[in-house]
Amino acid sequence: MQHLTILVPDGQSKLSSIICTYKVFIKANAYWKEIHGKDLFQIQLAGISKEVAFYEGLFTVKPHTDIAAIGRTDLIIVSALNNHNYEESLRLNKPMTDWIARQYKLGAEVATMCTGTFLLASSGLLDGKHCSTHWAAAETFRSMFPNVKLQTDLLITDENGIYTNGGAFSFLNLILYLIEKYYDRQTAIYCSKIFQIEMDRNSQSPYVIFTGQKQHGDEMVQQAQSYIESNLQEKISIEYLADKFAVGRRNFDRRFIKATGNTPVEYSQRVKIESAKKALETSRKTINEVMYEVGYSDVKAFREVFRKITGMSPIEYKGKYNKEAVV
Structure with missing residues (x-):
C-alpha cells in the first residue's frame, strides 16, 4: 500500500483544501477497494503541531501524526496558504519544508495547491522548474523566487514528480489529476461525478484580473x-x-x-x-x-x-x- 501525506502547515492555511483533499481521496480509496479489494493509499494528515487553528480559532485540525514520525511517504500534498505574510509562513514551517525536500530525495512526489507553492519554492525544489500559483500572488512569488519559472496561465504543472496548480478552488482539478495518475481514469471520472468537479480543466487564464506589475523601484x-x-x-x-x-x-x-x-x-x-x-x-x-x-x-x-x-x-x-x- 502506498502512503499519502496531506500536510497541515502552521499559521493560516486553507482549511478547504485540506478537507476536500482528504474527502476526495477517501472516496477514491473506497471506490478502488470495491473493484480491487484493497485500498491504494494509507492517508494521513501530518504537521509540526498537534493542533492547528483556522479562521481565528473557529475551526481546528488535529493531524493524525507529526511529520517526524513519517520515515517514508509516496505522495505529499501541500495545502494553500491563507494569508499574504508569506515570509512569516515560511519561517513558521521551515521544519516542514526541510522534511519535504528530504522526502523528495527519497523518491516521494510533491503536489502543492495554490499558494502552497511558496512553501515548496522555499525548499529550493522548484529552482529552474516550471510552476503555477494563484494569479493574484504571482508578482510576490516572482520577487521572492526569481529562479523559478512561474506560469500562472497553467492550471496544473507536472515536472519531475512535482505538481503545482493555480488559485482558489482549482485545487479540485489537481486532485482529480492526481487521482487519475495514481488510481486510473475510471476512478477520476467517478470522483468527478460524485463531487461534481469539472474534468480536464487546464488553464486559469480566463480568471486572471491583470492589475499590472507595480511592485518594483524603477x-x-x-x-x-x-x-x-x-x-x-x-x-x-x-x-x-x-x-x-x-x-x-x-x-x-x-x-x-x-x-x-x-x-x-x-x-x-x-x-x-x-x-x-x-x-x-x-x-x-x-x-x-x-x-x-x-x-x-x-x-x-x-x-x-x-x-x-x-x-x-x-x-x-x-x-x-x-x-x-x-x-
Whole structure:
C-alpha cells in the first residue's frame, strides 16, 4: 500500500483544501477497494503541531501524526496558504519544508495547491522548474523566487514528480489529476461525478484580473506603464516609448522585463485585453467596438491576442461572463 501525506502547515492555511483533499481521496480509496479489494493509499494528515487553528480559532485540525514520525511517504500534498505574510509562513514551517525536500530525495512526489507553492519554492525544489500559483500572488512569488519559472496561465504543472496548480478552488482539478495518475481514469471520472468537479480543466487564464506589475523601484518603467495604461486606443511603438523616456531601446526592454516580468509589447497587450474583458463583461458593445476602443483595427490580430491571454475567443468570453449581452 502506498502512503499519502496531506500536510497541515502552521499559521493560516486553507482549511478547504485540506478537507476536500482528504474527502476526495477517501472516496477514491473506497471506490478502488470495491473493484480491487484493497485500498491504494494509507492517508494521513501530518504537521509540526498537534493542533492547528483556522479562521481565528473557529475551526481546528488535529493531524493524525507529526511529520517526524513519517520515515517514508509516496505522495505529499501541500495545502494553500491563507494569508499574504508569506515570509512569516515560511519561517513558521521551515521544519516542514526541510522534511519535504528530504522526502523528495527519497523518491516521494510533491503536489502543492495554490499558494502552497511558496512553501515548496522555499525548499529550493522548484529552482529552474516550471510552476503555477494563484494569479493574484504571482508578482510576490516572482520577487521572492526569481529562479523559478512561474506560469500562472497553467492550471496544473507536472515536472519531475512535482505538481503545482493555480488559485482558489482549482485545487479540485489537481486532485482529480492526481487521482487519475495514481488510481486510473475510471476512478477520476467517478470522483468527478460524485463531487461534481469539472474534468480536464487546464488553464486559469480566463480568471486572471491583470492589475499590472507595480511592485518594483524603477521609476522610468512605472512612468512607461502609466503611459501605456492611459493611452489604450493608441498604437504605441516601443521605439517611441524608449525615446520618450530617453533610454536606448535595448536598455528600455531590459529594464522593463526585469521590473515587470513582461516585455513592453506583452505588457501593452495585457493592459489592452484586460480593458477589453471589462467592456465585454459589463456592456452591450460589439466585439468590433471593444476592439477599436483598445487600439486594435485587425479583428484577426485582436482575436489571436485575446485567446493567447485568456484562453478564449472574445465571443466565448462575452457569452460566458455577460449573460445580458447580445453577441
